[in-house]
Amino acid sequence: QSALTQPASVSGSPGQSITISCTGTSSDVGSYNLVSWYQQHPGKAPKFMIYEVSKRPSGVSNRFSGSKSGNTASLTISGLQAEDEADYYCCSYAGSSTLVFGGGTKLTVL
């Protein structure tokens, strides 16, 4: 039940693209296509942005996309906007009806 590994921070300028990685193990990220991503603004509840690695819920901008390779999942945000500045968390099914979250990444829009 170790947390997934995310970079503590990433930054980019408006209009640019950034990618946030989420590294787990063969027991979680590597074994299941059940990685989801969440956006959290200060003082707010997390918002569901990506599920099953690369699927977007209705209402989420197509500037957000997800992918996975081996034990590492990634979230890419293209065309960065000021409103994208937030904390981002990955989450994976970890087997035996349990979940594991990443440590979170603070995105700064310069």
Added chain:
Amino acid sequence: EVQLVESGGGLVQPGGSLRLSCAASGFTFSRYWMSWVRQAPGKGLEWVANIKEDGSEKYYVDSVKGRFTISRDNAKNSLYLQMNSLSAEDTAVYYCARLYNWKPDYWGQGTLVTVSS
């Protein structure tokens, strides 16, 4: 519209107990697994517990096993978290979340639990 509203947080002394509640509406509560997720001040999200639709299966993160109990009352559309033997490390905002295909898709606004003397 799916709504999840947590309550029951507050200040409790180390070693004490607290029971959190989550009132669900806008969906058929009895058809979904549910989760509790917590976030310590300034820290990341941590999964705490899951419960099956009918309450027959419950799963916990190692750090709360034997101290926390997740439960539900489908007749009342409510989820609960009984927390015993609390310590400072349990201080956090506690969120309830609906679980769909192993993704927490809807979240409540959270309730703050502070463990301090």
